[in-house]
Amino acid sequence: xxxxxxxxxxxxxxxxxxxxxxxxxxxxxxxxxxxxxxxxxxxxxxxxxxxxxxxxxxxxxxxxxxxxxxxxxxxxxxxxxxxxxxxxxxxxxxxxxxxxxxxxxxxxxxx
Amino acid sequence: xxxxxxxxxxxxxxxxxxxxxxxxxxxxxxxxxxxxxxxxxxxxxxxxxxxxxxxxxxxxxxxxxxxxxxxxxxxxxxxxxxxxxxxxxxxxxxxxxxxxxxxxxxxxxxxxxxxxxxxxxxxxxxxxxxxxxxxxxxxxxxxxxxxxxxxxxxxxxxxxxxxxxxxxxx
Numbered sequence: 001x002x003x004x005x006x007x008x009x010x011x012x013x014x015x016x017x018x019x020x021x022x023x024x025x026x027x028x029x030x031x032x033x034x035x036x037x038x039x040x041x042x043x044x045x046x047x048x049x050x051x052x053x054x055x056x057x058x059x060x061x062x063x064x065x066x067x068x069x070x071x072x073x074x075x076x077x078x079x080x081x082x083x084x085x086x087x088x089x090x091x092x093x094x095x096x097x098x099x100x101x102x103x104x105x106x107x108x109x110x111x
Numbered sequence: 112x113x114x115x116x117x118x119x120x121x122x123x124x125x126x127x128x129x130x131x132x133x134x135x136x137x138x139x140x141x142x143x144x145x146x147x148x149x150x151x152x153x154x155x156x157x158x159x160x161x162x163x164x165x166x167x168x169x170x171x172x173x174x175x176x177x178x179x180x181x182x183x184x185x186x187x188x189x190x191x192x193x194x195x196x197x198x199x200x201x202x203x204x205x206x207x208x209x210x211x212x213x214x215x216x217x218x219x220x221x222x223x224x225x226x227x228x229x230x231x232x233x234x235x236x237x238x239x240x241x242x243x244x245x246x247x248x249x250x251x252x253x254x255x256x257x258x259x260x261x262x263x264x265x266x267x268x269x270x271x272x273x274x275x276x277x278x279x280x281x
Contacts, residue, residue: 024118037126048130061142
């Protein structure tokens with residue numbers, strides 16, 4: 001059966017034992033544990049729906065599926081199709097709002 | 112770029128990528144399940160034309176029986192009796208189009224009463240054709256000076272035409 005998702009191989013456990021968590025990873029953990037990551041993701045999702053971004057992405061996917069044939073489409077295909085446009089077309093106001101929230105969080109956890 | 116700004120930006124990017132994967136996954140599902148096809152116009156057209164074909168092929172939908180409710184290709188319905196009203200050129204009355212032929216029969220002389228009407232034809236002609244003949248008082252071979260009012264301007268001669276065929280050549 002054709003796979004429709006490419007998964008990177010699971011990393012071996014032993015290699016990471018001396019590993020110091022990066023700042024990035026620390027923030028990620030704090031974000032998840034406090035529930036802020038979930039809230040931020042929901043906020044971003046809502047804003048992207050409101051401004052029509054999601055509809056645009058769905059239209060791109062539909063067009064691609066029609067061209068390639070809907071049974072030949074993989075999730076990776078669609079991610080590749082919408083990532084460049086998706087990253088570039090987030091409204092500035094939405095990006096600013098999210099960045100502001102993230103910065104506030106960073107300050108609040110003294111990073 | 113300050114480290115806070117950099118970290119924020121990176122984190123935002125990760126959030127966005129995660130949402131992109133969600134959208135891609137949902138669209139993948141819609142594509143594979145064919146849920147999107149319902150919105151496509153050509154599918155709609157195919158379905159409507161298949162429905163129409165079924166309706167036409169169905170023998171119980173014959174045009175005559177249901178002509179009251181049948182709709183033509185422009186979406187119009189027509190009443191079983193034509194209901195446009197105009198004036199009869201013979202007697203001048205207002206007649207409904209669908210009732211014109213029976214009216215004309217009476218009006219022009221098929222009926223018993225019509226023959227008693229005073230007409231512009233000469234009485235000689237009237238007498239000649241008055242004995243039970245279904246022919247009207249307007250003879251095509253009339254030597255009277257009258258012109259038939261039904262003829263739309265053609266002078267009386269051989270074979271004047273009446274569109275609903277009530278006139279007979281003698």
